[in-house]
Amino acid sequence: MKKNEFTSIISWILVFLLIFMFIRGLREIQIEKEIPYSEFKKRLYSGNVVEVKIKSDTIHGKYYDEDGKIVMFKTNRVTEDNKLVEALEQQKIKFSAEPDRGWFWSILINFGPVLLIFLLWYLWAKQLQSGGKQAMLFGKSRARLYYGKNKSEVTFKDVAGCDEVKEELQEIIEFLKDPKKFQRLGGKIPKGVLLYGPPGTGKTLLAKAVAGEAGVPFFSASGSEFVEMFVGVGASRVRDLFEQGRRHAPCLLFIDELDAVGRHRFAGIGGGHDEREQTLNQLLVELDGFDTREGVILIAATNRPDVLDPALLRPGRFDRHIVVPIPDIKGREEILKVHTRKVKLSPDVNLSIIAQRTPGFVGADIANLVNEAALLAARKNKDAVEMSDFDEAIEKVMAGPARKSRVISEKEKKIIAYHESGHALVAKLTPGCDPVHKISLIPRGPALGYTLQLPAEDKYIISKQELINKISVLLGGRVAEKIVFNDITTGAQNDLAKATELATKMVTEYGMSEKIGPLTLRKREEEIFLGRDYLTREKMYSEATAKLIDEEIKSIIETCLQNVEKLLSENINKLNALAQKVIEKEVLESDEIDSIIRNN
Numbered sequence: 001m002k003k004n005e006f007t008s009i010i011s012w013i014l015v016f017l018l019i020f021m022f023i024r025g026l027r028e029i030q031i032e033k034e035i036p037y038s039e040f041k042k043r044l045y046s047g048n049v050v051e052v053k054i055k056s057d058t059i060h061g062k063y064y065d066e067d068g069k070i071v072m073f074k075t076n077r078v079t080e081d082n083k084l085v086e087a088l089e090q091q092k093i094k095f096s097a098e099p100d101r102g103w104f105w106s107i108l109i110n111f112g113p114v115l116l117i118f119l120l121w122y123l124w125a126k127q128l129q130s131g132g133k134q135a136m137l138f139g140k141s142r143a144r145l146y147y148g149k150n151k152s153e154v155t156f157k158d159v160a161g162c163d164e165v166k167e168e169l170q171e172i173i174e175f176l177k178d179p180k181k182f183q184r185l186g187g188k189i190p191k192g193v194l195l196y197g198p199p200g201t202g203k204t205l206l207a208k209a210v211a212g213e214a215g216v217p218f219f220s221a222s223g224s225e226f227v228e229m230f231v232g233v234g235a236s237r238v239r240d241l242f243e244q245g246r247r248h249a250p251c252l253l254f255i256d257e258l259d260a261v262g263r264h265r266f267a268g269i270g271g272g273h274d275e276r277e278q279t280l281n282q283l284l285v286e287l288d289g290f291d292t293r294e295g296v297i298l299i300a301a302t303n304r305p306d307v308l309d310p311a312l313l314r315p316g317r318f319d320r321h322i323v324v325p326i327p328d329i330k331g332r333e334e335i336l337k338v339h340t341r342k343v344k345l346s347p348d349v350n351l352s353i354i355a356q357r358t359p360g361f362v363g364a365d366i367a368n369l370v371n372e373a374a375l376l377a378a379r380k381n382k383d384a385v386e387m388s389d390f391d392e393a394i395e396k397v398m399a400g401p402a403r404k405s406r407v408i409s410e411k412e413k414k415i416i417a418y419h420e421s422g423h424a425l426v427a428k429l430t431p432g433c434d435p436v437h438k439i440s441l442i443p444r445g446p447a448l449g450y451t452l453q454l455p456a457e458d459k460y461i462i463s464k465q466e467l468i469n470k471i472s473v474l475l476g477g478r479v480a481e482k483i484v485f486n487d488i489t490t491g492a493q494n495d496l497a498k499a500t501e502l503a504t505k506m507v508t509e510y511g512m513s514e515k516i517g518p519l520t521l522r523k524r525e526e527e528i529f530l531g532r533d534y535l536t537r538e539k540m541y542s543e544a545t546a547k548l549i550d551e552e553i554k555s556i557i558e559t560c561l562q563n564v565e566k567l568l569s570e571n572i573n574k575l576n577a578l579a580q581k582v583i584e585k586e587v588l589e590s591d592e593i594d595s596i597i598r599n600n
């Protein structure tokens with residue numbers, strides 16, 4: 001029997017004992033009727049007493065009352081009455097004496113229940129503690145310990161599709177392997193590494209893998225565990241985590257979901273959260289207080305770097321930031337390889353095709369996908385997992401509640417590919433546009449894909465032609481959709497908003513419209529916020545001018561739209577080739593884009 005079970009059985013027995021004693025006590029209180037000695041004697045002489053037990057101070061017994069019912073009674077003994085025994089004998093009543101409880105029993109009866117309660121509470125607390133759910137009373141950190149050398153050995157072999165991240169972490173592994181070497185050379189190692197990226201991209205896994213690669217102990221705690229109901233508990237847990245770290249150096253401390261403790265102070269509804277603030281302060285103190293020379297490295301993970309308190313990110317704290325990205329098509333294939341290592345695959349399974357069909361999937365989705373496929377195959381009593389199982393599983397994972405918003409279907413992928421290619425191609429074919437660096441189908445923020453255009457040099461003034469070019473590039477996405485699918489989608493909304501904004505500025509601020517002339521008709525935004533002359537702004541031009549402004553804006557957009565349509569229609573081959581390549585590879589760098597445009 002395990003120790004745990006043993007203590008739980010003991011505590012059950014104690015609970016029953018307690019209940020038993022309680023009931024007994026109740027019975028004694030309720031059922032025995034206390035009567036005066038004189039009444040007892042009267043009933044004795046009238047012959048309706050049945051049984052008597054004599055103690056040193058009291059007499060207990062039963063009598064029949066007037067209705068013939070049995071009543072249990074108790075009376076205080078009058079010791080001067082030495083005729084009692086005589087009377088009892090005379091009435092032929094069964095009587096006996098009972099010794100008093102000794103002092104020990106009295107104490108036990110009186111204090112036993114209280115003692116029991118304490119004992120139970122103690123056992124309960126201890127059990128929680130040993131069960132991994134430490135009692136809240138002791139303020140110890142719940143850091144779990146994994147020894148990289150022993151079990152649960154996660155290494156970089158188990159993490160795929162994020163080679164840059166691994167490379168960045170390499171230095172830390174080297175350090176943990178041999179801290180002295182680094183100290184000798186006087187190198188400075190980052191104290192704290194912050195991994196951030198969307199959920200399920202493998203941040204926790206990477207941290208474990210670092211410990212596994214370096215072969216050092218791994219202490220992990222989740223930020224949410226530090227935020228407790230009671231003020232001060234979280235802070236003491238933080239202290240304890242670092243204490244453990246120092247004792248086991250060299251080792252790796254990992255704080256998952258840092259945002260749970262590290263949220264910007266004073267932010268949020270209801271103002272400060274005392275407990276969290278204290279915990280965060282303690283964390284900052286510990287971060288400042290420990291020295292990498294001790295051989296302890298701290299890694300934290302979050303998917304909300306934007307809400308973190310800036311104090312956490314200052315030099316000397318979490319000063320190394322590493323983005324863990326959503327994997328691209330190649331990354332997904334690698335991750336698939338990792339997760340199918342122990343799965344029996346039928347020869348028809350093509351992992352690169354699966355990778356193609358799963359844009360937007362992160363590592364956790366892929367792990368889930370492989371598992372679902374294996375389950376489906378097992379349900380059908382197959383010997384190996386087939387491609388059809390994967391197809392079915394993809395649909396299942398995509399339909400999952402959490403993924404709906406992020407995962408892209410194949411059709412959508414095609415539309416996004418043409419949209420982004422449209423932007424890129426317009427930018428490439430229009431002289432004077434900023435160079436295109438990258439086309440990507442990997443979702444970033446609210447955008448499903450993006451075309452990265454970086455200016456060749458810093459610019460402080462922009463010409464009219466450049467603005468027209470910008471608008472054209474923005475319209476390129478929608479126009480490509482329209483030409484190819486003869487339909488338009490909501491995906492271009494942000495582009496259109498930006499294009500309209502630019503055209504409006506051209507007309508009302510930069511004085512670039514011929515019909516209106518060089519007038520600035522709109523006050524700058526800042527002034528509106530001052531609230532001073534909101535009304536004057538409204539009155540700055542007449543209804544007729546307002547109409548003219550609208551027409552001019554529309555005309556700029558229309559002209560651009562026509563030019564872009566002409567441009568893309570004439571270069572439809574290039575557009576098709578580009579989009580095809582984007583669908584295939586998901587990410588195109590500038591030289592690939594150039595060569596496709598040149599060769600088609």
Ligand code: ADP
Nearest residue numbers: 158159160199200201202203204205363364367
């Ligand atoms: P995060 O901490 O970023 O939310 P996790 O590390 O908890 O993500 O990932 C959850 C699971 O998804 C992992 O246990 C692993 O099975 C799988 N996974 C995620 N990313 C990867 C990856 N890059 N390579 C292999 N498996 C991954």
Ligand code: MG
Nearest residue numbers: 203204256301
């Ligand atoms: Mg995690």
Ligand code: ZN
Nearest residue numbers: 419477492495
């Ligand atoms: Zn766009």
